[in-house]
Amino acid sequence: MPTFHTKQISKDFKSENNHDSRQIRVLIIDGGRHRVYSGYGHVAQCLAIALARNPHLKVQILDNNKQWEYEGIYQEELKSIDCVNNLDHCDLVLQIGPPQSFKKYQKPCMFFTLCDQSDLDDRDIIAMKEVDAIITASSSGLSVFNKYFPKVYVTPLPVDSQIFKPMPRWRSEGSDCFSFIFVGSFSFRKGVDLLVEAFFQEFSWQEVNLHLHCPGDKADEIGNFLIKKSQEHNKPPMCSFSTKSLHPAWVNRFYNRADAFVSFTRGEGWGLPIAEAMLCDLPVIAPLSTSMLDYLTNDVAFCLPTKEKLVSDISDPFGQNFKASHSGSYYEIDLQEARKCLRDVWSNKELAIEIGKKGRVHMNENFSFERFSNCLHQAIVDFTKSIATYV
Known part of the structure; x- marks a missing residue:
């Protein structure tokens, strides 16, 4: 069963009335996926931009020195997000990737991942055994992850109508x-x-x-x-x-x-x-x-x-x-x-x-970007509230 590392949450979250009194500090760990063209690359780009635009969150990305392949319209915005080399100044980690890419850190860990089948492979379950909460994109993913993990949130992915349109x-x-x-x-x-x-x-x-x-x-x-x-x-x-x-x-x-x-x-x-x-x-x-x-x-x-x-x-x-x-x-x-x-x-x-x-x-x-951003923010707030009571 996943374990909740509540001692790492900032004391600012202790009071139920104090959850929105400061920015929640989120560290994105995506293995550089936001810099490439791929399915999870799109997920990472959407997540990073949505979080960075949210005034209630302070966002950083763990740097891995991956070369930039992505040259889309959001590249400059992505580059403007602070890159760091440690976990010293975050309240929680948000990882992005396929199930078996999950790694445990000494911070509360949310994990944005996807499920494309009717169930998880045993190797997926073992890899994610220490995750604190999962975010996924669909109700079918929710039903699968709910079999094995107690905290699962859904944030439907947005579509980019600025790029994809009839021509x-x-x-x-x-x-x-x-x-x-x-x-x-x-x-x-x-x-x-x-x-x-x-x-x-x-x-x-x-x-x-x-x-x-x-x-x-x-x-x-x-x-x-x-x-x-x-x-x-x-x-x-x-x-x-x-x-x-x-x-x-x-x-x-x-x-x-x-x-x-x-x-x-x-x-x-x-x-x-x-x-x-x-x-x-x-x-x-x-x-x-x-x-x-x-x-x-x-x-x-x-x-x-x-x-x-x-x-x-x-x-x-x-x-x-x-x-x-x-x-x-x-x-x-x-x-x-x-x-x-x-x-x-x-x-x-x-x-x-x-x-x-x-x-x-x-x-x-x-499936607007605004809806995605709101759902994502709510998932993070709900997660931090759920664990802050144990600090």
Whole structure:
């Protein structure tokens, strides 16, 4: 059971009426993630900016001398946050990263992490055994973490409407035919094997183009995978792909070159590319599972039902790395239902456009930066109040 190191909390928190009498001093430890483009990088950037803008908090970041890769519009604001080399002047530590990255410090520790499956791996539970409180992004994550940890808070992640927005002029840079886009890792969890198979089964090469934007070092693997699928189905390739890590403004440009976004992911901790695509007015096809249950409905997206499957039953060679690092179950779409949905979007372009516009409104109204900031601040205040009574 997690232990609460209450003796490290400043005496200013002893009085119940004194919780807001001074700034809560928060030290962010993220392994330099706020300096890079990645899923957890986005989380770290949002957290750091939200906390730094809050007048009730004093924020510092533990420096690890990581080089800056991120060059977005918030870089200067992130750079303005004080970097320190010790924990001497903080009331609590806020760590950011995947479950097994957690480390124990001699300060009360909150940990912002995500869960993309129906349960935690035993290795995750062991790694986080000394965490004092968890913050996660979704109600599905809340239900999983609540099984093992007594203090769990939810702060839905925001979407960045300053960067991700409809830019119709960029559509001319895309394919001449109807174009779908997927953004995410080339992996079993992201369901790219199902995605490519569905396209080869459902469409002829003259009808559509599928662009896979999979940042990383798997260009050869992706190319060979697509060639193999082309040979299996005796069809010319109908997919293009890119692997370079791009500035978010360029990713926005990629979205705007397409007519629809599609993902057959087997589970998400949040699903950032889905949210980004919705901001660009793109109709979204995605499974209704895990964190996506928090923001996808049939009114604002083309939602696919899923079935829960056991990780231990995975036999496909493409899924062996996933099998080795996960336990419990995952969620998978039905290929025939997915093919029908792809065809429906392709055939009913006016409906798809209407759904895309509703999706943008929905994300802007319900997943603003202000809401995220307020939820995050409340989680920190509630946590400090809950432990200050024991000082």
